[in-house]
Amino acid sequence: MFENLSDRLTDVFNRLGSKGRLTESDVDAGLREVRLALLEADVNFKVVKDFVARVREQAIGEEVTKSLTPGQQVIKIVHDELVHLLGDANVPINESKNREQPTIVMLVGLQGAGKTTMAAKLALYMRKKGKTPLLVAADIYRPAAIKQLETLGKQLNIPVFSEGTEVAPPDIAEHALRQARINGNNFVIVDTAGRLQIDERLMGELQQVVERIGPTEIMLVVDAMIGQESVKVAEAFHAKVPLTGLIMTKIDGDARGGAALSMREVTGVPIKFLGTGEKTDAIEPFHPDRLAQRILGMGDVMTLIERA
Amino acid sequence: FRSEDPITDELWDELEELLIAGDVGAENALKIVERVRERCEKKGLKFASEARSLLKSELVNRLDVDTPQYSERSTKPYVILVVGVNGVGKTTLIAKLSNRYKAMGKNVILAAADTFRAAAIDQLQHWADRVGVPVISQQPGADPGAVAYDATQATYNQQADVLIIDTAGRLQSKHNLMKELEKISNVVKKRWQYAPHEVLLVLDATTGQNGLIQARAFTQAAQVTHLALTKLDGTAKGGIAFAIVQEIERPIKYIGTGETINDLALFDGESFVNALFEEE
Numbered sequence: 229m230f231e232n233l234s235d236r237l238t239d240v241f242n243r244l245g246s247k248g249r250l251t252e253s254d255v256d257a258g259l260r261e262v263r264l265a266l267l268e269a270d271v272n273f274k275v276v277k278d279f280v281a282r283v284r285e286q287a288i289g290e291e292v293t294k295s296l297t298p299g300q301q302v303i304k305i306v307h308d309e310l311v312h313l314l315g316d317a318n319v320p321i322n323e324s325k326n327r328e329q330p331t332i333v334m335l336v337g338l339q340g341a342g343k344t345t346m347a348a349k350l351a352l353y354m355r356k357k358g359k360t361p362l363l364v365a366a367d368i369y370r371p372a373a374i375k376q377l378e379t380l381g382k383q384l385n386i387p388v389f390s391e392g393t394e395v396a397p398p399d400i401a402e403h404a405l406r407q408a409r410i411n412g413n414n415f416v417i418v419d420t421a422g423r424l425q426i427d428e429r430l431m432g433e434l435q436q437v438v439e440r441i442g443p444t445e446i447m448l449v450v451d452a453m454i455g456q457e458s459v460k461v462a463e464a465f466h467a468k469v470p471l472t473g474l475i476m477t478k479i480d481g482d483a484r485g486g487a488a489l490s491m492r493e494v495t496g497v498p499i500k501f502l503g504t505g506e507k508t509d510a511i512e513p514f515h516p517d518r519l520a521q522r523i524l525g526m527g528d529v530m531t532l533i534e535r536a
Numbered sequence: 537f538r539s540e541d542p543i544t545d546e547l548w549d550e551l552e553e554l555l556i557a558g559d560v561g562a563e564n565a566l567k568i569v570e571r572v573r574e575r576c577e578k579k580g581l582k583f584a585s586e587a588r589s590l591l592k593s594e595l596v597n598r599l600d601v602d603t604p605q606y607s608e609r610s611t612k613p614y615v616i617l618v619v620g621v622n623g624v625g626k627t628t629l630i631a632k633l634s635n636r637y638k639a640m641g642k643n644v645i646l647a648a649a650d651t652f653r654a655a656a657i658d659q660l661q662h663w664a665d666r667v668g669v670p671v672i673s674q675q676p677g678a679d680p681g682a683v684a685y686d687a688t689q690a691t692y693n694q695q696a697d698v699l700i701i702d703t704a705g706r707l708q709s710k711h712n713l714m715k716e717l718e719k720i721s722n723v724v725k726k727r728w729q730y731a732p733h734e735v736l737l738v739l740d741a742t743t744g745q746n747g748l749i750q751a752r753a754f755t756q757a758a759q760v761t762h763l764a765l766t767k768l769d770g771t772a773k774g775g776i777a778f779a780i781v782q783e784i785e786r787p788i789k790y791i792g793t794g795e796t797i798n799d800l801a802l803f804d805g806e807s808f809v810n811a812l813f814e815e816e
């Protein structure tokens with residue numbers, strides 16, 4: 229098996245030995261490999277289908293640039309389309325337009341995705357930008373979830389608002405907002421419990437929190453290792469609460485993170501941050517081109533193509 | 537789809553897609569469907585329903601691997617090391633297992649060897665209190681090997697039946713963290729030559745193709761003996777398990793189906809495969 233897409237494509241086109249314009253059969257042979265590579269990277273199969281169809285349309289008849297092999301040419305088209313779909317440029321975090329009203333960021337997602345860790349990371353990140361953050365512990369279900377956020381807050385010397393496990397999350401959120409206004413915290417980050425998108429009760433609870441505090445940002449936090457499920461998860465969360473951003477965590481591992489493409493595709497919501505480790509400073513603003521190269525499993529060829 | 541429908545090319549495409557949608561992986565799905573197709577032709581099968589049944593039994597067979605194992609009933613103490621990447625459900629699974637062994641009448645001791653993640657010790661302690669089993673722990677940031685050492689000592693002194701060691705989540709690509717698992721394992725080996733008797737790799741059912749890389753790396757670093765598949769109460773099918781079981785030749789022992797201590801079941805290949813074919 230080939231390590232990455234560029235090896236695969238090079239092999240296909242070497243066998244075809246094609247030159248000049250990309251013909252239909254060249255492109256189809258290449259796109260078979262592209263399809264496999266995207267599926268191996270966990271891009272959702274329906275998203276792959278549409279993607280491949282779009283690339284096919286663009287690639288057929290394309291003049292092969294002198295300095296590129298046909299394989300590289302197809303990679304370039306695939307890569308550019310991927311970057312385009314991932315969002316072309318970084319979209320910064322939304323901030324409250326009203327000086328009186330703090331920015332409210334709410335983090336939602338499946339169990340274990342990395343929400344609590346990301347809450348702390350965002351707090352630190354925004355403090356470095358001059359904000360005065362308040363962390364809100366609205367996960368009353370997971371054992372020691374509040375303690376986890378409090379521990380992180382303490383490490384960073386960032387205040388954490390909590391009311392134990394007996395107060396309902398919408399109430400906690402509202403009380404926290406009041407507290408933020410009193411204490412002059414202009415950046416409020418609400419950590420919520422992990423939940424399955426099919427859990428009606430807990431999804432309803434999220435809606436209540438949203439109604440009560442009207443967040444500036446509702447970000448879906450997703451594990452980079454997630455597979456084909458990503459589409460169902462993103463669609464269901466987006467249907468219940470209007471997502472404004474996606475965050476992909478655990479990108480410091482070796483998962484390709486193709487789910488980012490799927491989720492961006494089905495929600496139209498930009499990917500804003502990446503989680504790059506367990507420590508609280510392991511956060512990066514999202515850059516589409518790097519993720520595109522990662523999804524395709526190549527870095528080296530891109531420099532080559534970029535020079536062409 | 538009706539039972540008298542004939543086998544068509546579209547059927548094979550559909551089945552392949554169904555496997556891919558369940559995270560079986562594109563290449564693996566292709567291979568499995570191809571093999572079932574050949575078998576169908578050889579047998580002269582005509583109906584789509586027959587093809588589906590054959591595919592199901594092929595899938596069930598692929599999950600059925602034999603592994604040398606120690607008896608959890610008669611090995612004393614029975615030492616279980618729980619490993620996996622971050623957030624898959626290790627600590628919650630340990631809560632469920634403690635409850636299971638306690639119900640079997642066993643004396644259980646837990647080791648809080650995740651000294652890294654914020655409040656990981658509190659989380660384990662919470663569950664242990666709920667179930668009613670002791671936890672051996674040190675301060676946050678302590679050496680996990682030292683915690684494992686204390687726990688083996690306690691297990692030995694109290695003649696406990698089962699020792700379950702919780703470890704910090706770690707990505708398989710982090711070599712020094714993977715090395716740390718080896719160290720923990722060696723600590724218990726020093727006291728009981730054949731321990732840990734069970735090395736349980738926990739996999740999240742929503743995991744895609746990276747699951748196979750996880751399984752390879754953890755098997756190499758920590759000699760995984762069994763798998764546990766968590767979060768099967770969601771809509772994810774956990775299809776990456778086929779490639780994993782085939783490659784590392786270790787069976788799935790448990791499934792996790794929720795966040796409470798009762799949401800645990802022994803793995804059953806047939807219902808797992810049937811769920812793969814269910815539409816939501």
Ligand SMILES: Nc1nc2c(ncn2[C@@H]2O[C@H](COP(=O)(O)OP(=O)(O)OP(=O)(O)O)[C@@H](O)[C@H]2O)c(=O)[nH]1
Nearest residue numbers: 339340341342343344345422478503504505622623
């Ligand atoms: N390697 C790595 N680990 C991460 C990252 N983000 C979070 N984690 C780890 O993933 C695990 C789960 O993180 P949490 O922040 O507790 O996840 P959560 O979404 O709040 O979990 P629940 O509240 O249980 O739903 C922990 O072990 C974290 O240390 C990341 O970017 N990289």
Ligand SMILES: Nc1nc2c(ncn2[C@@H]2O[C@H](COP(=O)(O)OP(=O)(O)OP(=O)(O)O)[C@@H](O)[C@H]2O)c(=O)[nH]1
Nearest residue numbers: 339340622623624625626627628705767792793794
């Ligand atoms: N729906 C569902 N959630 C689960 C299941 N098992 C665990 N969880 C949840 O997943 C999240 C992570 O579980 P943990 O047990 O903390 O996972 P872990 O592997 O110990 O995490 P780290 O120690 O941070 O690596 C928690 O919110 C659990 O409640 C399951 O079978 N189904």
Ligand SMILES: [Mg+2]
Nearest residue numbers: 343344367373
């Ligand atoms: Mg959390």
Ligand SMILES: [Mg+2]
Nearest residue numbers: 626627650656
């Ligand atoms: Mg844990």
